[in-house]
Amino acid sequence: MSLSVNLLAKIAIELQNGISQENRFQRLISTLREVLDCDACALLRYEQQQFRPLAIDGLSPDVLGRRFALEAHPRLEAIARAGDVVRFPADSTLPDPYDGLIPDQEVLKVHACVGLPLFASQTLIGALTMDGMNPTQFDTFSDEELRLIAVLAAGALNNALLIEQLENHDVLPAPHQGSKAPDSEMIGLSPGMMQLKKEIEIVAPSDLNVLISGETGTGKELVARAIHRASTRAEKPLVYLNCAALPESVAESELFGHVKGAFTGAISNRSGKFEMAHEGTLFLDEIGELSLPLQAKLLRVLQYGDIQRVGDDRSLRVDVRVLAATNRDLKQEVLDGNFRADLFHRLSVFPVSVPALRERGDDIALLAGFFCEQSRQRLGLTQVVLSQGALQRLLHYGWPGNIRELEHAIYRAIVLARATGSGSEVVLEPGHFALNDPSHSPTSLAPVVSIQEPAPLGLSLRDATDDFQRRAVRQALTHSHGNWAAAARELDVNVANLHRLAKRLGIK
Ligand SMILES: Nc1ncnc2c1ncn2[C@@H]1O[C@H](COP(=O)(O)OP(=O)(O)OP(=O)(O)O)[C@@H](O)[C@H]1O
Ligand SMILES: [Mg+2]
Structure with missing residues (x-):
């Protein structure tokens, strides 16, 4: 024919x-x-x-x-x-x-x-x-x-x-399109993702601060990068600061810098993240973990556009766009008195929320394919096939850890399949996925700590309590793959308190 x-x-x-x-x-x-x-x-x-x-x-x-x-x-x-x-x-x-x-x-x-x-x-x-x-x-x-x-x-x-x-054409200046790195593409065609991409496209070229919220592992950092890349500041630095990993004692200097002699150990002048991000973008990750005093200082910068290095009276003008990310419900944090309302309003001029993976439907298949091919290359395999059964398994799981959990699950499954199979062609079957709880429904996501083992008998109440806490903290850290902020969220405690507790319990 x-x-x-x-x-x-x-x-x-x-x-x-x-x-x-x-x-x-x-x-x-x-x-x-x-x-x-x-x-x-x-x-x-x-x-x-x-x-x-x-x-x-x-x-x-x-x-x-x-x-x-x-x-x-x-x-x-x-x-x-x-x-x-x-x-x-x-x-x-x-x-x-x-x-x-x-x-x-x-x-x-x-x-x-x-x-x-x-x-x-x-x-x-x-x-x-x-x-x-x-x-x-x-x-x-x-x-x-x-x-x-x-x-x-x-x-x-x-x-x-x-x-x-x-x-x-109106919103996206042409020169910046070319700098799109293929490895940071946001995979997804679900309505939620299309909406998100639209919002990024709209807000990126404006100079508005953006508050990016979403559960752990949903891709908030990827969103921040996409906004920066499509902004007029794309050629300038995108500076990253994780507020959860910021000990109170050095936080101010990290943000604003310090001058020589400002405090013991300040042996030279040092610029802070705000200065480094001058004319560019500052990405404040885990903004919900910022202490109230620092929130006040951050607010000042956003209001007046100038900063003071620690130990310096003079102020410096900085031109910085702030993108902030959180997996907390910041509005609730405001109501609870943990987050300043005025700062919240400054940051959330344009709120963007990143949907959870379980709300993205078929994107699970796309992302699974994306990670299969990515891991295939990384591991030097000829082919990685996702069986129908395995795909069904992935589609019906609740993904509390979202994209990051999927990425790890695929990688682990491939490593496992490669070890048990032969040759460089790997077929992923349902058995290769050790998903914690296949019946995980969106409603059962409450951070419940269930420590099955009873505490050893004969302990004082204090020791038994410590023992329980130790196990709860370890379990949460395992769930979060060692991410302290995520573990703190699961346990519903402040991350700084968790660090202190872990130290006392001898976990750190
Ligand atoms: N749409 C997507 N397409 C491809 N990869 C993605 C997508 N979303 C997230 N990822 C990948 O998933 C991982 C987690 O993403 P990211 O670190 O941005 O999440 P997060 O929301 O910042 O998580 P956390 O709250 O734990 O900080 C990264 O490896 C990222 O590259
Ligand atoms: Mg992140």
Whole structure:
């Protein structure tokens, strides 16, 4: 069978349909898969040395979250370099990025494979890939026909990119788009994530302070970086300060600097984080842990735009945009008297809240694919496949530790699967995931400490209490992977108090 004019017209019309961009690409891919009778078909965007799937058909859902670095995928590299239709021989030894990712195929290896690079003028903007389990599947199509499909698809993709550029033009200064590092991409297409990305796009170029809230591991730091990167301050530093790890005694000097002799140990002048962030952005992580006296000082800077180094009477003008993050309910902290209302209002001119992973639906699959591919590269494996069963397991888990927990879970599962399996192709099964509580429902997330073991008999009440506390603290630290602020939250104590308690109990 070869392509009829009718079929080509059908593809062209699909691409003209006045539906949303993603939808259009999805229909293009589905039509191609049907017309060319492929087992799998994908439209990929090429950018910064990597291919990013825009639409897929016939592939497992996690592929949409995978990012294929050119250097790690010789087959895609060949397509990128070719400049024309690439037909891989059925017995090609180059690993196919989709090996094992076509559901319901027992064979891991894809056989027939055609790649079409997509160009806008001379620039590579993407690729179409078609795969089939039958080695001669695409032999009936001529290069001319395939080229025609590539031209149609390239035109549609280029239009989409131009429209995107036009839409962003008012808010996103062009020079900053280029600095987007591929490794800090925010994966996710769920409504909650689309909303978040929209908000970032809106607030980034304004100079407003932003309060980023969200549970632990949801990606607050990633959001802060994205805001900075898309801001007019992108070329200036983004300075990081974790307020939870700030001992009261040095906090002021950390923030504002000090002059020589200001206190014992101040042997020279030192600039603080505010000065370092001059003309750039200061990211205050775990802002909820800041003590009340320091909150007052921070407020002053935000109000007047000047700082005083410790031990210095003169004030320095600083131009700093503050992004703050917290996993506490700051409004509640204000009501409880732990956080200054005036500072809260200054910081939360534009509040952004990062959704929990369990509210992101299919993003779990995308993120799982993203981390599979990332870990695959890190561990030097040929392929990492997420079985249907494993994906179901991930989709039904509550993810109290959110993206970070998912990232660790995937990595651990791969290491485990590699150790117990053979070869460099790893298939993740449900058993590879030791998820703490598979029945974890969103409502059972209360920080309940249940220490199963009874305290040893014969202890004084004091010792028994200490013993209980020690175990509770250790357990919380295990849960939080050693993150003290997160452990403090789980135990519902102030982080500074937790440090003191841990010291007294001999845990530190
Ligand atoms: N949308 C995303 N796409 C890809 N990776 C993500 C995404 N969100 C978070 N991550 C990754 O998950 C990990 C945790 O993210 P991050 O440190 O930003 O979370 P956080 O909200 O600051 O957590 P905490 O409250 O514990 O400080 C990081 O490795 C980050 O790169
Ligand atoms: Mg963080």
